[in-house]
Amino acid sequence: MAKLNDAGIKALRSRLDTASVLTPSSDGYQESLTRWSDTGIKPAGVVVQPVDPADISIALLWAQEHDIEVAVKGGGHSTAGTSSSDGGLVIDLSYMTQVTIDLPSKTITAQGGATWKEVDEAGAAHGLATVGGTVNHTGVGGLTLGGGYGWLSGQYGLTIDNLLSARVVLADGTLVTASKSDHPELFWGLRGAGYNFGVVVDFTYQAYDQAEMVFSGVLGFTPDKLEHVFEQLNTSLANPDSRSGAMCFLTHAPDGSGPVIVVICFYNGSREEGLARFAGLINLGPAINALDTMPYSMVNTLQNPQATYGDRKSFKGIFYEPPMDLSFVRTVFEDFMAKVQSDSDLMKSAIILEFMDMRKICEIPSSETALASRNTTQNGIICLRWTDETKDKEHRAWARQIQAKWKTELDAKTKGRKTEVPQYINYAEPGDSVVSNIYGENLERLQTVKATYDPKNVFHKMHPLSTAST
Ligand SMILES: Cc1cc2nc3c(=O)[nH]c(=O)nc-3n(C[C@H](O)[C@H](O)[C@H](O)COP(=O)(O)OP(=O)(O)OC[C@H]3O[C@@H](n4cnc5c(N)ncnc54)[C@H](O)[C@@H]3O)c2cc1C
Missing domain, CATH: 3.30.465.10 (Uridine Diphospho-n-acetylenolpyruvylglucosamine Reductase; domain 3)
Known part of the structure; x- marks a missing residue:
């Protein structure tokens, strides 16, 4: 890839009427580099903020003419920096939000x-x-x-x-x-x-x-209840209800009072239906019970107080075959908490485990869309959060160690299967050595589509596909 120069930038500006073109000396440049995780911030050579498809087209053609790397920024949540570029062009869609x-x-x-x-x-x-x-x-x-x-x-x-x-x-x-x-x-x-x-x-x-009100909210449990909580969550998957789901967070209380198990519950129905669905969890006597009816749009704000912008973050996918093994999850929990307590900079980290009804997703054959991971395997994330930049490598290596344990557990549970279980692409970081089977049986067909639509591999930042011929 070539380096940007003033003449190149001048040529770009002269072709773009409506888009903003930001270089390191422009007002708004630093702000445009902001990402959900500071690990995603990179010093772009130039940021183009298009307002319509024509702007995007001009920027893309210009980048190829000048042999400049292209990154595309949507919501900016990639922790691996796949929507950022070190020295190249970022097409930042912040003005296209209608x-x-x-x-x-x-x-x-x-x-x-x-x-x-x-x-x-x-x-x-x-x-x-x-x-x-x-x-x-x-x-x-x-x-x-x-x-x-x-x-x-x-x-x-x-x-x-x-x-x-x-x-x-x-x-x-x-x-x-x-x-x-x-x-x-x-x-x-x-x-x-x-x-x-x-x-x-x-x-x-x-x-x-969508009815305006649904039943949702948070339950918080002390660590001694871990096995009971997971027993209930296993039961919920064994008796699925398409209107229901849950997410479990192994983390620390924000007030610093120690480890906590948080479950977000969701029921697309009335209070009575929701209470009945989550009775097993409620009967365990949670330390916090903030379940209530609320507007559906509010459910998707419940994680916002923890999932804030700022700090350094790593997002590593973990995948498990239900039912969750109770002794395995206890070991994971103890190990995670011990490490976090030994390094308080990691205190806002969490292991997040989903409990979703997969039946509707699995009704569709894996060949129907490019997403290979349509199966009964549930998804989770090791979400590490810290501030000390010098610890990036160390923390990521630790996350990979935890991830490897989940992979060993998954492989053991699914070893009779014809093929290795493909894993959810959005929870995998590019280049991740533990999560490697992203495209599964769809890989070859994807390479052919790539050769047709992007033969020069302009879009290569997130789980890149080579073309069939390369
Ligand atoms: C806090 C948090 C919560 C999450 N919750 C969920 C969840 O509930 N369900 C779920 O499935 N996943 C979830 N994810 C994972 C999420 O789907 C991925 O991180 C996703 O890639 C984020 O997209 P983005 O547009 O915000 O990020 P970006 O960093 O902007 O983009 C991610 C990748 O997509 C590309 N891209 C973005 N927009 C476009 C576009 N318009 N055209 C072409 N390429 C584009 C970028 O180039 C980049 O490679 C969550 C992630 C985070 C950090």
Whole structure:
């Protein structure tokens, strides 16, 4: 890749009328580098903030003419910096966040830089919702292109299962619509490996009637209840209810009072139905019980006080085959807490485990979309958070050690299967040696789609695909 020079920047500015072009000396440049995790901040050579597809097209063609690396920023939540560039061009979609609703067809169209907050709120204004992320400041861009789990997945599947079309600016600068009938192979690839093919200008999703109020909130348990909590969560998966889900956080109380087990509960129904669904957990006598009815859009804000911007973070996917082994989770919990207590800079870290009804997701064959990880395996994340930059390597290595233990456990439980269980792409960091089976049996077909739509490999930052011929 070439280095940027003044003449190149001048040429770019002269071609762009409406977009902002920011270089290190511009007002707003530093701010534009902000990401959810400080580990994602890189000194871009130039940041282009487009307002329409034409701006994106010009920026992409210019970058290839000058042999400059391209990164695309949606919501900016990649902890590995895949939406950032050291010295190259960042196409930052922060000005493309509009969300529109079409009431007759019950569809929601969100621009590529929107967050789920905008989608949740626009939908709620019309009594509608679609499957979006459980933390509302994540971007629709990355989350959709890698599959997308949310609280409504039990009823409606993944975000990509509700994606009707996407408009994409390709590397050659053309704007195309991808859907089941237009560019069907591109549409297939976008749904699960979508960071590899272009810049998505907007996504159109099927939405559903959504009652304003649902039953949700937080339960907090002391560590002695760990096995009982997981027994209940195992039971919930063995008796799935499509309107229900839970997430369990092994972490420390924000007030510093020690380790805590937090469960976020969700029931898309009334208080009575929710109370009945979570009676087993409630009867364990949680130290905190903040379950209540609330607007659906509020459920996706419950994690916001912990999932704040700032600090250094690492996001490592872990995958488990239910039921969760109780002695395994006890060992993981004790080891994690011991390490965090020995280094208080890690105090805001957590192991997050999901308990979702996978039946709807598994109804769709793995070959139907590029997402290979449609199976009964549940997802989780080791989310480390710290401030000391000199510890980046050490903390990431530790996260990989924990991750390896989960992988050994998963392999042991699934060893009779024909193929290794593919793992959820959005929870995997690129280059992750432990989580390596991302594309599964879809890899070869994806390489062919890549060769058609991005033969020069312009989009290569997140789980890159080589073309079939390379
Ligand atoms: C706090 C938090 C909560 C999360 N919760 C969930 C959850 O509930 N469910 C779930 O499934 N996942 C969840 N994730 C994972 C999340 O889906 C991924 O981190 C996702 O990649 C974030 O997308 P983004 O647009 O915010 O990030 P970015 O860093 O902007 O983008 C991530 C990747 O997608 C590409 N990209 C983004 N937008 C576009 C676009 N418009 N066109 C082309 N490429 C684009 C970027 O180039 C980059 O490679 C969560 C992550 C975090 C950090």
